[in-house]
Structure formats: C-alpha cells, structure tokens
Amino acid sequence: MPVGPLVARALGALGALAAGTALAADLVPVKIGVMNDRSGVYFDSTGEGAVVAARMAVEDFKPEQHGLKVEVVAADHQNKPDVGASVARQWYDRDRVDAIFDVPTSSVALAIAQITKEKNKAFVNSGGGTADLTGPACTPNTVHWTYDTVALANGTGRAILKRGGKTWYFITADYAFGLALERDTRAVVEKNGGRVVGGVRTPFPNPDFSSFLLQAQASGSQVIGLADAGLDAANAIKQAHEFGIRQGGQTIAALLIAITDIHALGLDVAQGLQFTASFYWDLNDATRAFAARFEQRMPGKKPTSYQAGVYASVLHYLKAVTALKSAADGAAVVAKMKEIPTDDPLFGQGTIRADGRKIHPMYLFEAKAPSESKGPWDLYKVLETIPGDQAFRPLAEGGCPMIAK
Template sequence: MFSKNAKFTTTTSLTPEKTSNQRNLVKGLVTAIGLALVTGPLSAQEGLSDDKVRIGVLSDMSGVYKALEGPGAVVAAQMAVEDFGGKIMDKPIEIVSADHQNKPDIGASTAREWIDADQVDMITALDNSSVALAVQGLASDKKVITMNTGAGTTALTEEQCTPYGIHYVYDTHALPVGTATAMVKNGGESWFFITADYAFGHSLQQNTADVVKELDGEVVGNVNAPLGTTDFSSYLLQAQSSGADVIGLANAGQDTVNAIKQANQFRIVQSGQKLAGMLVFITDVKSMGLDIAQGLQFTTAFVWNQDEEKQEWSQRFYDRHGAMPTMVQAGVYSAVTNYLKAIEEVGTDDSDAVRKQLGEMKLNDMFVKDGEILANGLMLHDMYLVEVKKPDESGDDWDLLRVVSTIPAEDAYIPLSETQCPLVNK
C-alpha cells in the first residue's frame, strides 16, 4: 500500500516521448492515491461500520428520575429493536445501557468509552439537562448522533446545538406554552417559582416566566432547591408567604412528587393558591394518587390511552415493565425506531448520511404523527394540555388523565426563524 509520503522519480535516460508518458502515468497514480486518501475506501460510506448497530441508553437508573425514564427506557429501546425485526441489513442490533447518576462527568466519561471502545452508534435517553449538554457536545465532536428524549433545556437546540444532536420529546419552551397560558388566562396572574437548581430548572423557570409576562402576568419571586430535595417545607413557606396566585414547580420526577405532597400537607391549594407542575409525568400522578393530584393541569407529549395504537403499545410495555409508559419512555421507542428506519433507507450507519435522512423524513408511529426534525435538531410535533382526573372519573389504576386541548407543533416550539442555533442560516 502506498504511503501518502511516497515519492516518484523519473530517470534521465528515457527518451522525451517515454518521459512524457511516464510522467502522465505517475501523475495519474498520484491523483488516484490522493483521492483514495481523502475519500477512503469506496465501501466506507456503505453498509454498517462494524457489522452491527449498537445503541446506548444513558439514563438515571437509580435516582430521582428513575421512574420517568430509567430502566423503562431500556425496555422501550428493546421493544423498538424487536418490532424492527431484531436485525438491520441482516446484521444484529444491540442495546447497551448505563446509569449517568445525574452527574455530567459520569455521563460524558460513559459516552466516551461507549464511542471509543464499544463503537456505539447512537445515544438516547439522557434525562438530565446538564448530563445531556455534556454528552451531546462530546458525541458531536466524535460525529455520533444523540437523540435526547429525557432532558428539557432549550440550549440543546439553541445556543449549544450541534450537527448531530437531536432533541426529541419536549423542551422547556413547549411545556409552559400550554400550562402557563391556561393558568394565567384562568386568573393565575402572579407567580412564585420553586426551581431545581441546575440547567433544566433554570431553563424551565425562564421560559415559563417569559410566557407569564407575555400574557401580562408577573413573577413575584423564586427560590432554588437542590436536585433530590426531600424536604420542601421552607421553600413552600416562602412561596406561600409571597401571596402569589400560582406556585410554579420548575422541577421534575420525585422532586415534583415530594413538593406537591408536602404542599397538600400545608393545605396550600385549599388556602387559595394554585400549584403548577411545569414538568409532570404519569408516574408522578400515580405516585401521588388522584386524591392529591386531581385537577392538576400540565403539558405532555404522550397520553397512553389516547387512541388504540398508543394503547396497544402501552399495554405491551406495561406487561414487561409493570407501569404505563411516560412520554419520554414512549419517545425512546420512537427515536430508536426512526433511527433504524433512517439507516435502512440510506444503507449505512454513517452519521452524516443518517442525520441528513432523519431531517428529510416524516416521522409517523404510535408516539408521533407527521413529526419532523429541524436543522437545529428540534423534533417538531404536537403537545397536549392534560388534566388529572377526579377519583370517580377514573376507569382503572392507570386511567389518570384527560386531554384538555392539543397544542399545535408550530405554537409549542421556538420557530426556526427565531432560533439562536448557529447552524441555522435564517
């Protein structure tokens, strides 16, 4: 094999005609070798890079977000592979998983090992915004696609967008569009926030506050609570003493459950203030029970029994996981499915080719209808404003929500014309 430093010489004993022919031959060889060095083997962009597709599910497997994504995300990914047929282009599809422990350094080091040593082709889940930003940046530097289903910060598709980063299920702009708008229009004009003290919480508070102010409401105060807080009493007392119409919970998972349960003990709602759960999952409602959660409104991307297709898939998920799927677990199934469809369509797992195809596809499955992935990585789709049912309205243990209204995709998300993503030419 020729080295790119190879040198070619001609001898002065050749005749002028032979010398000219020799030089033409050498010129042709050098051109061909140079082209090969630039483009690599012709088959490099075709087929699977290591005769398999390996997908990493990186989630909170043991902490405050375990129930909302965690092991259930692995189940959803496995179901996607099985429903796809277990193979792609007659090669195996593998799922690997790990616990990021809600620590960006652990998430990034896991992703680096997966990519460098284990040849992971795509990473999904990532249910913590600080972890998600760290992993998306690292993976993009290595030209690996991330399909984020669990984190909320808009930074993923705004100022920290990347060529290979996709934000799939929801973001902190879409959540308040439905919830905050409904509450302000129903008299909740002044707000006080209890905020998870990291990227997700601050992003959610800011985006919700923007919606409140646009509707001529006001924010009268806020307090930050560490991730994993178990005692919200001091934060709730500050919110209660503020006199705000609405106490906005800019947190998620067990933090939200703990805050709402303790607010009920303080009889905050009974005293006239309203609670706004800015990110609530069906597992949270189940944990609280309808007696406590009834009447709570929030925005979601998925309701398991909204139609027959969702219900059929959700029942299969329940049979394996023991709980109905959250929107992010359903999102993992959809993300993995559409990633595999893109590979099959282009005939390669090359990230550039797959990302381009994902951007050209209409996404249709049990989770999303007519979804599309924009140039900044945002997956554009409808959202739903829902309300928790009263106990006498529920038909069974998981019949917990009713859809109040559909929020069209174009209303839910930041328009591409207004994005701060540097990859987008506006």
C-alpha cells in the same frame, strides 16, 4: 463418484450454514446506548422502562430484514454530568456505540451533545428538557425528540394565565433544566401580561421542600411554578397538599410531571393539576396497544412520555441508518433523520427541523378526580391539543448557530 444420500444432506446443510453465516456477516452492525437515571429521582419515569422501550423498537423494526444487526446497551449516569461524559466517551471510544438515546437531566444532556459532536456520533434525546439543545447548544449530531422547556411553558404557562393566574412565584431546581424551565415560563408569563413576584432555587435532588413552599405561600402569588421534575416535583406537590396551599387558593403549576409521579401521588393529592406532555398511554388504540405490550415487560407500569419518545426515536433512527446502510457517520444519520418524515404509532406523523427539534402535537392534561378514574392508570383527561408549530419555539428564535440569520 456419486455421493450417497447422507453425504448429500450433510453437504447441503453445510452449504446452508455457510450461506447463513455469510448473510449474518453482511449485516450492518448498529450499537445503541440508552443512558439515563436508573437509581435516582428519574429512575421510574425513564430508567429501565426506557431500555425496554428501545428494545421493543428494535424488535418491531425487524433489523435483519433491513440488513442491520442491532444491539442495545444501557448505563446509569446518576444525574451527574461528569459520570455521563465518562460513560459516553467509553461507549464511543472503546465499545463502538453509534448513538446515545434518552438522557434525562439537562446538564448531562448538554455534556453528551458536545461529546457526540466531537466524536461524530448521534445523540437522540428524549428525557432531557432544556430547549438549549436546539438553541445555543444545537449541533448537527443532536435530535431533541419528546418535549422541551419552551413547549412546557407554552402549554401549562399559557393555560394557567388564561385562567387568571397572573402573579407567579417559582421554586426552581438549581441546575440546567430547572433554570431553563423557569426562564422559558417566565418569558411566557411576562409576554402575556403576567408578573413574577419572586422565586427560590432549590438543591437537586431535594427531598424536603417545606421551607421553600412556605416562602412561596407567604409571597401571596396566585401561582407557584414548580420548575423541577421526577420525585422532586412529586415531593413538592405532596408537601404543598399537606400544607393546604392549593386549598388556600394558590395554584400549583406542575411544569413537568410524569404519569409515574401522578400514579405515586394518587388522585386524592393530584386531582385538578394541569400539565403538558406529548404522550399518554390512553390517547388512542395505537398508544393503548403499545402500553399493553410495555406492561407485559414492566409489570404494573404504563409507559411515560419519555419512554414512548425512546421507542419512537429509535424506530426513526433505524430508518435513517437503513437508508444510508451505515451508522458510522453520526451527522449524516441525523441529516437523514431530518430528511425523512417521521411516522410512528405513538406520536403519529411529524418532522425534524434543521435545528434538530422534533415537531409533533403537545397536550394539556388535567389529573382526574378519584371519582372519574376507572382504574389505577386512568389518570389524565385531555383539555387541549396544542399543534406542534404552536407548542415549540419558532426556528428563527432559538439562536441555533446552524441556522442562517
């Protein structure tokens, strides 16, 4: 019996709906967790901006066109390893998260790396600094993307030594990141003819550096190395300015600092500081375009290097998942990430080594003088581009147990 035109259209619509449902059912599910500090000393440099960066990467990748259905979730680890570990286990065991991204605070990152290996998921770190993630604590499930303590030491430490800063005193945050940063910078200082005359360990986090700065000032060192980051680093620099330490002839080595910290300090305080990072929003047309899109979602903010690292690393992770057509085996996904050359608009072309270390250039920056700045986020000038093979530790020297001696 022939069907009428209305019935035919209805049947056609039902058929199209069924086909669309079947297509959606065929998509590979991928769940990404962005874990970071959303309420403490790193909230501004990672925090919600890193979640926004991850979601931008997913949208730009167009996962449905690659057979994927991607979800992004977020959590605050409060800079506490036990909290981060608890969230990671819940994500992996109950919530079906396939990979964790970002994770500033090295003590939390080290805990997440081991849990991720245990659960055979993937961990792609952007915000954490300790080079141990690709050294003694390396695993087949971890990629370390944006920077590490060795690269910071090779950048800022070497630059200040070249300028004659031979004697150092360290003010060090007393946890995994600070200790690793002091260790790696000390090694560069001593290898290049410098000398460490003393140091002090500070609580983390810590709002008041007055007594520690006075000890550093009294040491007579040419350089005061700040082995901390985030609001702690900003507070230390601000208080050093109030004490006139730089005006008195001592150099402040900001071993890790984000653009959000420089912006908060203002160039009156920050001008002349030299520091090392892997990204700046105003490097080229591609970074400027990304920053403009990011600022539409985070009004009044430019992306930090950590947030840029989350964007780029999510893109590369999704390429690997697409190649495998699965996110289930974390070690296999990480192996594929190492196999595929990296290429993204923010870090350019690069590679991921066998130990999980992402290799790309680092940059030595200097904070501009107020008279040089043309806008509220026009804060850096590039002093030097450091090739990746010079910035990061040689593969054979890291002590990664996966690497054959």
